[in-house]
Amino acid sequence: MSAPAMDLYAVAGNPVAHSRSPAIHAQFAAQTGQALRYERLLCPLDGFAAHIQAFAAGGARGCNVTVPFKFEAHALASRLSERARLAGAVNTLRFDTAADGQPDWFGDNTDGAGLVRDIEHNAGRRLAGQRILLLGAGGASAGVLGSLIAARPAAINVANRSVDKAARLVAQHAEWAAQHGVDLQASNLQGCGSGFQVLINGTSASLAGAAVPVTEGVLAPGALALDMMYGPAAAPFLAWAAAQGAEGRDGLGMLVEQAAEAFALWRGIRPDTGPVLQALRQELASKP
Numbered sequence: 001m002s003a004p005a006m007d008l009y010a011v012a013g014n015p016v017a018h019s020r021s022p023a024i025h026a027q028f029a030a031q032t033g034q035a036l037r038y039e040r041l042l043c044p045l046d047g048f049a050a051h052i053q054a055f056a057a058g059g060a061r062g063c064n065v066t067v068p069f070k071f072e073a074h075a076l077a078s079r080l081s082e083r084a085r086l087a088g089a090v091n092t093l094r095f096d097t098a099a100d101g102q103p104d105w106f107g108d109n110t111d112g113a114g115l116v117r118d119i120e121h122n123a124g125r126r127l128a129g130q131r132i133l134l135l136g137a138g139g140a141s142a143g144v145l146g147s148l149i150a151a152r153p154a155a156i157n158v159a160n161r162s163v164d165k166a167a168r169l170v171a172q173h174a175e176w177a178a179q180h181g182v183d184l185q186a187s188n189l190q191g192c193g194s195g196f197q198v199l200i201n202g203t204s205a206s207l208a209g210a211a212v213p214v215t216e217g218v219l220a221p222g223a224l225a226l227d228m229m230y231g232p233a234a235a236p237f238l239a240w241a242a243a244q245g246a247e248g249r250d251g252l253g254m255l256v257e258q259a260a261e262a263f264a265l266w267r268g269i270r271p272d273t274g275p276v277l278q279a280l281r282q283e284l285a286s287k288p
Contacts, residue, residue, distance in 0.1 A: 005035065006035050006036055006037045007034075007035065007036040007037070007060075007061045008036070008037050008038075008039070008058075008059060008060040008061060009025065009036060009037070009038045009039075009060065009061055009062050009063060009064075009266065010038060010039040010040060010041040010055065010060065010063045010064070011038075011039075011040055011041065011063065011064040011065075011066060012041040012043050012048070012051070012052060012055075012063050012064065012065050012066070012069060012073075013041075013042070013043065013065065013066035013067060013068075013069060014042060014043050014044070014045055014067075014068065014069070015042070016040045016041065016042050016043075016066065017040065017042070019040055019066065020255065020280065021038065021040075021064055021259060022038045022039060022040060024255075024256060024259045024276055024280075025038040025259060025263060026038060027271075027275075027276045027279070028259070028260065028263045028271040028276065031271050031272060031275070031276075032263075032267070032269050032271050034267050034269070036061075036267075041055060041063065043069060045068070048069045048072045048073075049072060049075075049076060052073075052076060052093070053076075053103075056095040056103065056105075060095060061094070061095055061266060062092070062093055062094040062095050062262075062265075062266050063092075063093050063095075064091060064092055064093075064259070064262055065090060065091050065092070065093065066091070067139075070089035070090055070091055070109075070139060070143070071088065071089050071139070073089070073090035073091070073093055073107060074087075074088060074089050074090040074107060076090075076093065076105060076107070077090055077093060077105045077106060077107025078103070078104050078105055078106075079096075079104065079105070079106045079107065080106075080107045080108075081106075081107070081108040081109065082146070083108070083109050083112055083113070083146045083147055083150075084107050084108050084109040086145070086146035086172065086173060086176060087109045087111075087112070087142045087143045087144075087145070087146060088142060088172070089109055089139055089142060089143055090107035090108065090109055091108070091109050091110060091111055091143065091258070091262075092107070092108040092109070092110050092261075092262040092265060093105055093106070093107055093108075094106040094108075094265060094266055106265075108261075108262070108265055109143050109146075110258040110259075110261035110262050110265070111140075111143035111144050111147075111254070111258050112143055112144035112145065112146055112147025112148060112150075113147050113257070113258065113261045114253075114254045114255070114256075114257035114258025114259070114260070114261055115144045115147065115148070115200070115226075115228075115254045115257070115258070116144075116147050116148065116150075116151050117257040117260075117261075118226075118249075118253035118254045118256075118257045119198070119224065119226065119249075120151070121257075122253045122257070122273075122274075122277065123224060123226075123247070123249055123253070125198065125224050127148070127151035127152070127153050127198065128151060128152045128153065129152070129153065129154050130153045130154060130197040130198050131153065131154055131155045131156075131157075131195065131196050131197050131198070131220075132148060132153050132155070132156045132157070132196060132197070132198045132199075132200065133156075133157050133159060133192055133193070133196040133198070133199045133200070133214075133218060134148065134156055134157070134158050134159070134200050134202060135159055135160075135189070135199065135200065135201045135202055135203050135205075135213060135214065136158075136159075136160055136201070136202035136203035136204075137158055137160035137162070137165040137166040137168070137169045137186075138165075138202065138203075138204075140202040140203075140228055141158065141160075141169065141202035142169055142172075144200070144202065145158070145169065145173050146173060146176060148200075149173060149176050149177050149180050149182050149184065150176075150180060152180050152181065152182065153182060153198075154182070154183065155182065155183035155184070155185070156177075156182060156183070156184050156185070157185045157186070157187055157192055157193060157196070158170055158184070158185070158186050158187075159186075159187045159188065159189050159192035159214065160186070160188065160189065161188065161189055161213070162188075163186055163187060163188045166186035166187065166188075167186040169186070170184050170185065170186040189213050189214055190214075190215065192214060192218060193218065194217050194218050194219075194220075195218075195219075195220045196218055196219055196220060196223060197219075197220050197223050197224070198223060198224045198225075198226070199214075199218065199219060199223060199224070199225045199226070199246070200226050200228070201225075201226065201227040201228060201229075201237060202228055205237075206227050206229040206233045206234055206236065206237050209233075209236070211236070211240075212236075212237055212240045216244060219244050219245075219246050221245060222245070222246070222247070223244070223246045223247070224246065224247050224249060225237070225240075225241035225244065225246040225247065225248050225249070226248075226249040226250070226251070226254075227248075227249070227250055227251055228251040228254060229250065229251050230250040230251045230252040230255065230284070231250070231252075231284055234250035234251065237250075238250060252277065252280055252281060252284070253273075253277055255280075256273050256276050256277045256280065257273055260273045
C-alpha cells in the first residue's frame with residue numbers, strides 16, 4: 001500500500017531559519033494523524049508575491065507568513081477574515097481555488113486569537129471586564145487588538161511613543177470596540193494611566209534589549225504582564241514584571257496557540273497545544 005500524499009505548507013519570511021513553526025506543525029500533524037509536510041520558505045525582500053504564487057502553483061495548500069511580509073500577504077488574499085481586515089495584515093494564507101479554477105486565497109490573522117487563548121486557557125486569566133494596557137502601535141499590536149476587543153474587556157488603552165500612531169490604530173478599531181462595549185483609548189507611554197490588570201508588550205523593546213517603556217505603578221496588584229517575545233529576549237521583561245509583583249509571561253504560548261489556529265483553518269481539526277507548549281518550554285530551559 002502506498003503512503004498517503006503529503007500536503008505541503010510552509011512558513012514564509014526573511015529571515016526564516018530561526019522559525020520553530022516546522023517543529024510545531026510536525027507535532028500537530030503527528031498528534032492528529034494528518035498527512036502533511038511543513039517547510040521554511042525564505043522569500044526575497046523584493047519578490048515575496050511572486051515567490052508565494054510559485055509556491056502555491058507547485059501544489060502547496062497554504063502558508064504562514066512572518067516578518068516582514070504580513071502586509072504584502074494581506075494584499076494577496078482575495079478574501080479576508082474579520083480579524084485580518086481589522087489588523088490590515090495576514091499571517092496565514094489558505095490557497096483555495098474558485099469554481100472557475102482561479103486562485104481564491106483566504107487570508108487570516110491568527111496572532112490575536114493565539115494571544116487570547118494563551119491568556120485565557122493556558123494562563124487561566126479571563127479578559128472579560130478587565131482593564132488592558134497594550135504597549136506599541138505597530139504590526140504586532142495591530143495583529144492582536146481586534147481579538148482582544150472581541151474578548152470583551154472593560155477597557156483597552158493603546159500606549160505608544162507616538163500618540164498619533166496609537167490614535168490611528170484606535171480609530172481603525174473604534175466601530176469594532178463599540179460593537180463589543182469596550183472603552184478603547186490611545187495615549188503616550190508616559191501618560192498611560194495605572195491600575196491595569198493585564199499588560200501586553202507589543203513593542204520591540206525586548207528584542208532591542210531596551211528597558212520596559214512604561215513607569216512603575218501602571219499595574220494593579222497581581223496583574224498579568226505578557227511579552228510577545230520569548231526565550232532570552234523576554235528575560236528582562238519577565239524580571240521587570242516580577243519586580244512589580246505581577247505574573248510574568250512570555251510569548252511562547254501565543255506562538256503555539258496561533259499555530260494551532262492556522263492548523264485548524266487548514267485541516268479542520270484543532271490539535272492539543274498543551275504537550276507541544278510543554279515540550280518547547282523544556283527545550284528552551286535546557287539551552288544555556
